[in-house]
Amino acid sequence: MSDCPFRWRYKDNPQDESEDEANRMWNRVIEAHIHLDDGDVWPVDACNFVICAGPESGHVATLAGIGVTPTGELSMPLPVAPRKRYVYCVHAPEGPGLACPLVVDPTGAYFRREGYGGHYLCGMSPDESEEPAVDNLEVDHDFFLDRVWPIIAKRASAFENLKVMHKWTDFF
Numbered sequence: 001m002s003d004c005p006f007r008w009r010y011k012d013n014p015q016d017e018s019e020d021e022a023n024r025m026w027n028r029v030i031e032a033h034i035h036l037d038d039g040d041v042w043p044v045d046a047c048n049f050v051i052c053a054g055p056e057s058g059h060v061a062t063l064a065g066i067g068v069t070p071t072g073e074l075s076m077p078l079p080v081a082p083r084k085r086y087v088y089c090v091h092a093p094e095g096p097g098l099a100c101p102l103v104v105d106p107t108g109a110y111f112r113r114e115g116y117g118g119h120y121l122c123g124m125s126p127d128e129s130e131e132p133a134v135d136n137l138e139v140d141h142d143f144f145l146d147r148v149w150p151i152i153a154k155r156a157s158a159f160e161n162l163k164v165m166h167k168w169t170d171f172f
Ligand SMILES: Cc1cc2nc3c(=O)[nH]c(=O)nc-3n(C[C@H](O)[C@H](O)[C@H](O)COP(=O)(O)OP(=O)(O)OC[C@H]3O[C@@H](n4cnc5c(N)ncnc54)[C@H](O)[C@@H]3O)c2cc1C
Pocket: 052, 053, 054, 055, 056, 057, 060, 169, 170, 171, 172
């Protein structure tokens, strides 16, 4: 069984590259291969498949032949790619308090209360030019210091006194 996890409706061995491309332009996937951890591969036949690979959906769509040809009904790529975002949990003893709503600044910086002990979650999306690499799950602490903190402290001066307790990241 080939490495490609999908098979199309057209014949497996097109005569040349242009026939292969024409086939992909107009044909849908009819078989998907489920690769199990133990190395076993299960083929599944269906007339329709739904791509639900979360942030990897764009990549899976490419494997399925979507967006790989210049023309045809499947020529439009699926515009879904992973984006790394950081979340910071801060303790601010003089913070906005129990009535603190979810606040989203026009810059995209946000904060909300987390529990009842003076903790708040906050974060923001980076500019396109500073989009972090998606090959690791490291949290950029400087991004909080340089970008998030000044904005939330301007919104609520009680955030001038805070300590970052936890921080995490994932792909959205
Ligand atoms: C840190 C974090 C916190 C969040 N908190 C909240 C929250 O509080 N409330 C809320 O409503 N939403 C929250 N979300 C968003 C929520 O998790 C997502 O919207 C939701 O999980 C999307 O579901 P999905 O099924 O589309 O994708 P996913 O849950 O991402 O599932 C995709 C699946 O596809 C699999 N996959 C990927 N690539 C391949 C491949 N090549 N082959 C086979 N399988 C593949 C993955 O392993 C995964 O199991 C949060 C997300 C993150 C990252």
